[in-house]
Amino acid sequence: MLKAKGLTRVYRLGGEEIRALDGVDFHVRSGEHVRIVGASGSGKSTLLNLLAGLDHPTAGSIETSAGSLTEMPPARIAEYRARWIGMVFQSFNLIPHQSALQNVALGMLFIGLPARERLRRAEETLTELGLADRLHHRPGDLSGGEQQRVALARALAKRPRLLLADEPTGNLDQENSARLAEWFARLSAAGLTIVVVTHDQQLAQRAVHRTLEMSYGRIVRETTHREVGPTAEGRC
């Protein structure tokens, strides 16, 4: 469902060039759960931002089922992001002055759902993630684990085709990390396509189809743990 070729992203700081990504070929199949590992600064986030259409590659192309990201006009990329992509960040990135419910509902604003439908779905998703009694709490009144689940609910409520997660457990303790990994496993089992970045090599591998290791802006190792099941493949 997504295929990138020769992805390169060069940052220029003063006179210096930083090749955050250096000719990466990358693909995700429908229903696949891909894990990206690598040292800090190896280009994992950069890759994820490019896949989300938040950033533009210096060179290379990204083909998606929705079209070529590298050729789409900005408004179409925004729409792709709104309809196709759910994102989860290490630092949660919730809006602090809005309640959990409002944050999750906001995640569906740009796909043009009516307000009532958004609130209904937001409540449903939060309840599913075990936050039924936290609907009207603000992020500041929630624990880190709860905040990350709100962020996950925001990403999922819109029913995305691709979930991108950038070190989602990075700010969580052991117990909450395990819980979140459990959720990712379940979503993957349900057929959701997931790309998750983590430098935590110890994260449960049983649900992951493939692990890519990055170093200095390149993919240096690819390990396939298991094949994507045919049921999942038929989903997208």
Added chain:
Amino acid sequence: MLGEFLGMAAGNLWRMKLRTGLTVAGVAIGIGALVTMFSFAFGLQRNVSAEFRELGLFNTLHVMPGGPSGGPGVVVDGEDPDDSAAAAEVVGEDTGGAADSIVILDDAAIEAIAALPGVVHVYPQDTFDARLVWGSQEREVTAQALPASFGQKRGVRKILAGRFFTADSVPEIVLSDRVLRAWEAAPDSIVGDTITLQAAGRGALVREFVGPMLEDERLPDELRALGQGISEFYLSRLGENRCRLAVVGVIEVERGWGFRLHDALVPSGIAGGLDRLGFSNPIELLARMSAGAGAGYPLAVVTLDQRADAEAVREAIEARGLQVLSFAAEFARMRRAFLIFDIIVGVVGIVALAVAALGILNTMVMSILERVREIGILKSLGARDSQIRWLFLVESGLIGLLGSVGGWLLGWGVSRILSLIVGRLLVSQGNPPIDFFVMTAGLAAAAIGFGVVVSLLSGLLPAARAARVDPVQALRRE
């Protein structure tokens, strides 16, 4: 979507109450100043033009005797606008010089003017000093002879009681409210009564000055008898200087522009038969004397048809060597002065609003700097750049709307208060209360619309900046 943005913008403004309040106050003060000043400017113009219209000045020309050297149009075309107010002076000045070349405004001239196309009627400003006697009450007034048609065609502004006289030679009189006030009488109480009007005539002069002289005891009896004989003969040749007139009406005489009515109005036929001195001040007397005997009037008022070509009439009158004062032309010149006034007012208001706009700019820039991360989140959720721009435009527009409505209320309140104070002041000095401030729906709409537009304009730059926020950088921040 715009509804959502409105809600978000309102929420953001509400969270920053103090900052929002101060910014809104800035806009309100700017708009308030603008509203108050324009309210005053419009009110002033409305009062002046209403006054002109009410007095029928737009279709009125004033004709004065022509000056010897200045020729026609001296008054009207003079560069100094004060000239118009000094019409009587011009007559005096001009006649004081070379008296031989003066063009007299006499009955023949008035008839000729009346015959011009577009002229409804012409009547001379024919005044004389007189004493009114009503029972035990007396008063020295300036009386004015008018044709009965004046009451019908031109109309008197306010008849407080009774009516205007209906014929030119009935023994009737119309008094001003000033006389009634002096006599401490209600307008209704005098209508129907008969009063005596005693003109300051030549006979009165003779009696007053010659009489005592003849009574001088040093004078030989024969001479005294001769003198008395001559003066009696002379007096008998003069008309009566007093007459009894029925008061038929009381009118309100206001201070107006140019032509105004005097305290006792007498039908022209009655006044014509009186022995009276046809002047009410020494300058006029000089003018008459230097112009020769029976020397016409100082002023005639020409009323034009609504559709008449005022310029053509004016040129025709000026061709006779008379001077013409056109109030329509005067008004056009005043309009230019008003325009300049409006521009000055506008500039001052816009400076105030520019300061407010800077306030909005500052608030929006701060608000965006604080919300860079939020912008990044919205973009990661699929917000387009244009939507981000709108979100912030709505926010600055909302500030503008609140500020403008507040400013309009402020301006309205201030103008009401000032109006009250000015009104009190006018009344305390014996003037009718005039509302110098006008507040129309148009002004309110313009003020609010203008405020919102200015706010949106000052929000444009910050909004564009918000739209340009790089989501990757914004989300990276810790």
